[in-house]
Amino acid sequence: MTYLFETEEHAALRAQARRFAAEHIAPHAARWEEDEEFPVELYREIARTGLAGVGYPEEVGGSGGDLGHMLAVAEELVLAGTSVGAVVGLGSHGIAAPPIVRFGTPEQRRRFVEPVLRGEQICALGVTEPGGGSDVAGLTTRAVRDGDHYVVTGAKTFITSGCRADWVLTAVRTGGPGHGGISFLVVERGTPGFEVSRKLRKTGWWASDTAELAFDGARVPVANRVGPEHGAFPMIMSNFAGERLMLAGQCVAIAELAYREARRYARERVAFGKPLAGFQVIRHKLADMATRIAAARALTGEAAVRVNRGAPAPGLCAMAKNAATDMCSAVVDEAVQIHGGMGYMRDVVVERLFRDARLYPIGGGTREIMNEIISKTEGY
Ligand SMILES: Cc1cc2nc3c(=O)[nH]c(=O)nc-3n(C[C@H](O)[C@H](O)[C@H](O)COP(=O)(O)OP(=O)(O)OC[C@H]3O[C@@H](n4cnc5c(N)ncnc54)[C@H](O)[C@@H]3O)c2cc1C
CATH class of the missing domain: 1.20.140.10 (Butyryl-CoA Dehydrogenase, subunit A, domain 3)
Known part of the structure; x- marks a missing residue:
């Protein structure tokens, strides 16, 4: 069965996703699950087909389409690939990139989104903290302005693709308490003071990596802030x-x-x-x-x-x-x-x-x- 809204365009995408997953995921699924990892080359391989860019506008290197197309592609990747872990790992840009596409500057889209959709970079979204995930407005990772940088201190946890991410769209507290004091910063791998503190083991989704991240005075350029200060x-x-x-x-x-x-x-x-x-x-x-x-x-x-x-x-x-x-x-x-x-x-x-x-x-x-x-x- 398919979604009622689907057209021939969705059917063609489904066929393409099915072929990709049958060839590139299914034969290795059991091993990747046990290894708790899949090869990073898979990001490039899926990007080459254009499937990673489904749901993203062509101006940022996407393949066009909307949420309906993304649902159809994801379903076939799961059905034919049989590794949900690999599919969610491959798809972590689905939660990290959209805020930059919608609210970022053209320069941020060029630096962060385009390489991800080309399969050259991996990205993650960092909102949840060891102190709590449901209460987003209560997050405590602090970013203090110091000239043209923010100095970030705190921790994030349960971050999908966090171990291998080239950048993490990170929710930080730049202002006072509550939802009005939160900003989004892109924290890049290699930033001094930013590190993966732990790779977490979990019940399912084994082939995807899940990270705990530590920020200890990490200096992040103000140019990496997505959207207005306190506006995340x-x-x-x-x-x-x-x-x-x-x-x-x-x-x-x-x-x-x-x-x-x-x-x-x-x-x-x-x-x-x-x-x-x-x-x-x-x-x-x-x-x-x-x-x-x-x-x-x-x-x-x-x-x-x-x-x-x-x-x-x-x-x-x-x-x-x-x-x-x-x-x-x-x-x-x-x-x-x-x-x-x-x-x-x-x-x-x-x-x-x-x-x-x-x-x-x-x-x-x-x-x-x-x-x-x-x-x-x-x-x-
Ligand atoms: C495999 C995995 C991948 C994830 N990937 C990401 C990621 O990529 N990025 C990211 O930022 N986060 C990620 N998360 C985090 C996930 O979104 C959080 O685990 C989730 O939001 C819950 O937060 P918490 O675990 O802190 O639970 P808590 O907020 O501590 O909640 C614990 C329990 O209390 C209940 N509870 C809390 N508040 C209330 C309330 N007001 N009323 C009633 N019940 C309440 C909850 O429903 C839950 O049952 C991931 C989690 C997992 C397990």
């Missing part, structure tokens, strides 16, 4: 809409892959003299899985259409994320169940997806924070 909070919030829908889309893709694997296994595996699919209870499990995926896809697609039309729709995006994450958790759990003991074994795709799925009610805004947003937009 609205940029962070507007960035969330796209991020949350992409996460919802990843949930749809993960569930679809788990469903396909379970359906195949149910046809092949024989118990009590017939294939598992010959038992009504197994068929009904599969039917429920397909239904739940279709429902989450419909809501994610509707939210994407509204965002593409220019409506920020934070409540609907939050609903789509929660619906997709809940659906995904339930579907991968059933997929493991249908696989029996095999579903609990390493290197079996559904086992990996089961672990990957646990991230989604947490990352990009937790399930509880989504419900807070829905509560606000619904006016409780």
Whole structure:
């Protein structure tokens, strides 16, 4: 199944993404997951196809298209590649680059965004801190102005692609407390006082790197500030809409892959003299899985259409994320169940997806924070 809004253009992109993932990701997926890393050359390879630039304007080296095209590409990369970790690692520019595209200067777009879309650089977004991620307005990493530099002190954690990033779009406190005192700085690798303090090990998404970052008097040029001083909070919030829908889309893709694997296994595996699919209870499990995926896809697609039309729709995006994450958790759990003991074994795709799925009610805004947003937009 595809999103209702899709056209022949989306179908062509899907085919291209499917080819890329089947050739460049799937054969290595199991090893990269165990290695907790994929080769950096993959960034260049996907950039050469233009797939990394989907959703970005041609003026910054992108391939054009919108959120709908990005959802279609990401889904095929997950379905054909089977390594969610590699796909999210390859896609970390999806949360780091958009604020620079939208609010940066032409010089910042040339220096930071264009090399990323050419696959020459890796980037990351640094908002979450060891002291807290949900309360963005409470972040404490401090940046003090000193001439034409900011001096940055603090820490960030759980940063996707942070270990290998050439630059990190970092949310820092330049002003007083609350959301009105936050700015965005591009902190470049090699800046004295800035380092990766730890590579973090995690439940799923193994092939992507996740970093803890330390800033100890790191001097960052004022020219690296994106947007106005103290003006980052609205940029962070507007960035969330796209991020949350992409996460919802990843949930749809993960569930679809788990469903396909379970359906195949149910046809092949024989118990009590017939294939598992010959038992009504197994068929009904599969039917429920397909239904739940279709429902989450419909809501994610509707939210994407509204965002593409220019409506920020934070409540609907939050609903789509929660619906997709809940659906995904339930579907991968059933997929493991249908696989029996095999579903609990390493290197079996559904086992990996089961672990990957646990991230989604947490990352990009937790399930509880989504419900807070829905509560606000619904006016409780
Ligand atoms: C694999 C991974 C990759 C990530 N990648 C990035 C990245 O690239 N960049 C980045 O900046 N961040 C990243 N994150 C961070 C992620 O966005 C945060 O983990 C998330 O926002 C939650 O923040 P926290 O972990 O500090 O939890 P906390 O904010 O400490 O929350 C803990 C619990 O309390 C609940 N809670 C908090 N406040 C409330 C409230 N007001 N009402 C009800 N419940 C509440 C939460 O829902 C949660 O259940 C990543 C996280 C992971 C695990």
